[in-house]
Amino acid sequence: MLASHFAPWTPGPGESFDSVLAAHLLRRAGFGASPEEVQQAVDQGLEATVEGYFADTSEEDADYARVFDSLAGSIVDLEDPGAVQAWWIHRMVHTRHPLREKLTLFWHGHFATNYNKVGVMPLMQRQLETLRAHAWGDFPDLVLAMARDPAMLIWLDGQTNTKEHPNENFARELMELFTCGIGNYAECDILEAARAFSGWHREGAEFVFHAEEHDFDRKTILGRSGRFDGGDVVDILMQVPATPRFMAGKLLRFFAGEPAPDVLDEAARLLDSTQLNIKWFLRELFLSRHFHSEACLRKRIASPAEYVIGTVRTLGIRVPAAELRDRMTAMGQELFAPPNVKGWDGEQKWINSATWPARVAFAQDVSQLDGESPFGRRLPLEATVPLDLTEPEDVVARLDAILMQGGLDEGVRAALRELLVTTDDGAVADTYRGDEGVRYQRNREALATILSLPEYHAI
């Protein structure tokens, strides 16, 4: 194709796939990474790193299924929203397939279903597993799976949609928010589509088709007529040109950042050409010139998941997932409870006078973590910033390298050097160099400061 933005990225003179680009990829396609993982990506190169993201997941799936089965009902109370939320966060932190969890989060935001209405937490967990199973598959399959998903049937009232009393809720959101977007259908298309989904119901945790409640008459949807059922509606919507464009835009905003019009045009054509296959599209995106350009680098605002999970993965922090869940909730992202059927708006909407203090509080509190968890040091900062580094300049450079890949302004680095050697009682330059205990404390103050900087939250 005549692609320009989606042409493969190749290093220009003096460029390479260095830690800046590797960390960028790891933040966007996953949830951030330790310095060792960044180095590993640099060593492997871009293509191998991207290919590794799509590796076979069956081993991890079996592990998690086995552990989940053994914990379900005891450690993980399937009826408790908090426990199910924490279980997913645990997986985001520990997964060997971060792209898949990231995509699962994307789809959760896209098909935004809220447990407060669904009321049956095991169905939310089951929906999550469906989203994960289809994460980088064919989009049409996922849409159909969601149309038959028990939690979705409760969430958008499909289970009360009958021939006698069509309920429009699912049909409307299917068009407005899940596939082609507002402006690409008429009110009458929604009414007709609702009829096509009539009788698509739920019994317990299973999808059932109630033929006696289904409207078998002809429907006309987006100019096509027939005795359509829900599957036909999905097929029709997948052929609407607006659908690849709408979905390419959403994927770009989530993984790359708000696209310029010409980037979106190209992405829409690309997604269309893959017949809405998510893996093909994302592979092209992650390998593209556009993804590795200044237009994308640190041009997004981290979601609470990206900030919290990313910080935990980058620094190897060990805290209970339930605590991370509470932090993310305070920052405006409670899993399984998006604010409405449109999902989280994201970007600038993440930051307000309620959520910014919550982000700063998290930075402060994780930086002060001390002692051991059952699995190791709770904040193993000394593994990446060794205490035998005694020069403030070296310590700040090391923190900058791990967290910002050397991107901090010199003015900020100077202020951080000053902070390292100044306590509230005054200057302690000599004590800092001479006393390991002081370094231990002061390094954590500098860490808290960097984690609280707007620069760190631009990913």
Next chain:
Amino acid sequence: MITRRDFLGYGVGGITFVSMGCGLNRLLARAAEGAAAAEKNDRVLVVVELSGGNDGLNTLIPFEDPLYYQNRPTLGIAKEEVLRLSDSVGLHPQMGGLAEQFLEGGLAVVQGAGYPEPDRSHFRSMEIWHTASTAATAPATGWLGRLLDAVAPEDLDVLSGLALTGGLPQALGAERIVVPVVAQLEALVGTDGSNREKLLKKLSTAESASAAPVAFMRRQAQAVYRAAEKLQDAAAKYQSPVEYPGTGLGEQLRRAAQIIAADLGVRVLYVSQDGYDTHSDQAAGHAALLEDLSASLAAFQTDLTGLKREDRVATMVFSEFGRRVDENGSRGTDHGAASTMLVLGAGLTGGLYGTHPSLAQLGDGDLIYTTDFRTVYATLLDGWLGCPSEPLLGEKFAPLAFLPA
């Protein structure tokens, strides 16, 4: 950043969306004059959002209309239970507190509020109400944001607008200023002011020419620090014997009273009550919501009187749409169109305004609006807040008589 001086001098900034060509300069000049006049006005507007689409027909009930009972076989409110406001309409039985306000003359009930070509999408319709625009591409700012862009003083220590909601409502989206959200602000202040905190405040609020997300976050951080200190002070000083319902709405209105009592220069406060998307088994849930709404607003009004602020505050209640006239098969109602608005305050002339929509002539099964909701906005902007509405709304709307023109 757009400054107040730019606004007054050149008219760029908060109202650029009114790019409708002819008369623009005249409108801008009037906005500037209005902004100058509004500076001397210290009145407050409290906006209550009922999220999800409130069933206006079961809020203000046309109890003499047989069509109402035909369309609402299970959800209809019996005639004898309605709290009558006139010979033909009355409030839901759980709204005793507001019915009392009506009798005292402090409640204006606006019937049939809506807009042309109603949209049944929550998001699109909410966007129309928040931006006060039915244009296909919504303006980037909200109607209250544009108001605050025009009237908020340059002084960073004055909090002109505050949201008591979980996030920032689109209506408060502004160009020149940042409207803080009250919740959790205290987390940032109230600690010891260590070197690190001072440094963090300095670094995270620095003015910068840096990339867009960083500059945006720094502006947010500035607003956070500024607001946090003021609110802490307001909460400490507030004393009141009034008990509010122990609900989210009750708590938001109690905080609103605290803030108003502290005279921080607030002009706009925004609260919300969620749960109105009553697709199934509506009766009990909707009654509970209206009871909370009525009791919370009545407590707020009593509190304001005790605090001697009642003459300075008007409260407007809206929802993104009403519900379908005929109930659905799940004992609920689907998304509709025109609904009922309320305006409450000691300084206004209570009564019924507009005409109740016909239940015989419907638009696609929905009530057809009889009063453009922007008429209410215009009445409040011109008659209450003293800021000319036409430049902010992009159109002239004839005011309703609950305030002197």
